[in-house]
Amino acid sequence: MSTGSLIAAYIFGSVGRGQADPLSDLDILAVVENNRGKVAEVDVLKLVPLQYASLKPSISWYGAARVTEMFHNGELFAWHLSRETVPLFDPSRFLPTLGTPTPYRECLADVRSFRAILRGIPPQVQQSAVNAAYEAGLVYVCLRNISMAASWELCEAPDFSRYSVFNLKGLRKCPISVEEFDAAMHCRMASQRGRLPPHSATVPYILDVYRRLDPWLDELEGLLIRKENGRQYAQNAV
Structure with a gap:
């Protein structure tokens, strides 16, 4: 009751x-x-x-x-x-x-938090291919949350859309395609809705996506660090 x-x-x-x-x-x-x-x-x-x-x-x-x-x-x-x-x-x-929320200050911390989850995905799928579809869905979850957080700094306004990762400014384009992103998204939806995942949800697919994403996320994190350091320098100079 x-x-x-x-x-x-x-x-x-x-x-x-x-x-x-x-x-x-x-x-x-x-x-x-x-x-x-x-x-x-x-x-x-x-x-x-x-x-x-x-x-x-x-x-x-x-x-x-x-x-x-x-x-x-x-x-x-x-x-x-x-x-x-x-x-x-x-x-x-x-x-x-x-009213209006207090300005968001945890962008870099949130990006690092979801990157830590991403780093655990390759060993999981290498340990057991049974985990492939679930871990592919987790790639989608992490990448979307990272991009929503980063959009606070890298877009004119926070971007909460599904494809915000492709709208970030100031760094090279996300190295995975929309089709690959959609495949990861469908894996997530399959696990939530009890459906069969896409046939592309394989261990090689996940490892290849991660291999391309990791250095790009290094660049993203570096850009956010420079923005944060620049803001602190400006505040200290006042």
């Missing part, structure tokens, strides 16, 4: 950005009272307009205090929500009352 109380619910993600396609899920943020638990999923889903009924819903549950903390800390997800939410239920105008 649910004991929570729903404060607000919003659509975000590709639907919130107006970039939905046949591969899109319906991402929903459900904000509930602190320490009261979730509400029944049906109570959230009944808020969804009929025009989105064909999309697979994916609900992210957050207490109000945690969302407030993310905005205060300037976490990337707070900027995600700030820029692209569509209200489903918002009687108290919860997100608007939080």
Whole structure:
């Protein structure tokens, strides 16, 4: 039995950005009272307009205090929500009352965190080819999160789109093709939706993608370091 109380619910993600396609899920943020638990999923889903009924819903549950903390800390997800939410239920105008999030300061740390996960992928697939499809999907997750974080520094505005990795400025183009990126994305979706992964999800494919990505990510990290050092120098010079 649910004991929570729903404060607000919003659509975000590709639907919130107006970039939905046949591969899109319906991402929903459900904000509930602190320490009261979730509400029944049906109570959230009944808020969804009929025009989105064909999309697979994916609900992210957050207490109000945690969302407030993310905005205060300037976490990337707070900027995600700030820029692209569509209200489903918002009687108290919860997100608007939080205002603009604090500037995002963890770009380099987040890039390094996801790179650490990426570095663990080659040994995993070499240990067992059974892991290939899962690890290929993890390549997609890491690369997308890295590019969303880096977009804060390398794009005119944070880019939360699926293909943000191909929109980064100031360094050479991502060395994997859109088709290779899509293959990794389909591996991720297959693991989440119980479907067969693409036939391209093989150990040689993953190792080759990683071999090309790693030096490019070195360049990306180096560029972010120079930007951070330049900012610190400018602050110290004032």
